[in-house]
Amino acid sequence: MLNYLWAGMIIVGIIFAAFTGKMADVTNAALDSSKEAVTLCITMMGVMSFWVGIMEIAKKGGIMEAAAKKMRPLIRFLFPELPEGHPAEEHITSNIIANVLGLGWAATPAGLKAMEALADLEEDRRRGRLPGPVRKKEIASNEMCTFLILNISSLQLIPVNVIAYRSQYGSVNPAAIVGAGILATAVSTGVAVVYCKLRT
Secondary structure, eight states: HHHHHHHHHHHHHHHHHOOOOOOOOOHHHHHHHHHHHHHHHHHHHHHEEEEEEEEHHHHHTTTHHHHHHHHHHHHHOOOSOOOOOOOOHHHHHHHHHHHHTHHHHHHHHHHHHHHHHHHHHHHHTHHHHHSSSSOTTOOOOOHHHHHHHHHHHHOOSSSHHHHHHHHHOOOSSSGHHHHHHHHHHHHHHHHHHHHHHHOO
């Protein structure tokens, strides 16, 4: 659907430019935007490489494991039906930590692994290997829904991506967004947690 939407907007824009004599402006904008997109990607690649590297060092140094132990009561509260010591727990913790640090892109691999582990958990429940409510294959589990909602709301203490964008586009104080970001994401995460607890 999004492909059709974007294609439609591009075609309408080109047709409008052709009829209003602004085809040169559209061409210039396309070229300038392409150049800007490459520059932005290079900037973000550097930022994300740095933070993904930090996350990997933290994992190898045992910091992530220690953080996972500290966060275990929170994980048990959010995912009460998740078996203790299940592989999904580590991936969920890594995803939450990456999101708290504002590393949306770095959180994605952990998020995908967490969803895979939760899907395996559902399969084990269907086969009677693990306790818990059994659902049809097409229906997402409570853990999957809770994790997805938390991942989308994602409390952020340091919105690294937004700071990098603001720096790229010449903001005088790129980090000025931190306070507003913490407030907005704290509210969204709080609402997400309340909603999940009410629905389960």
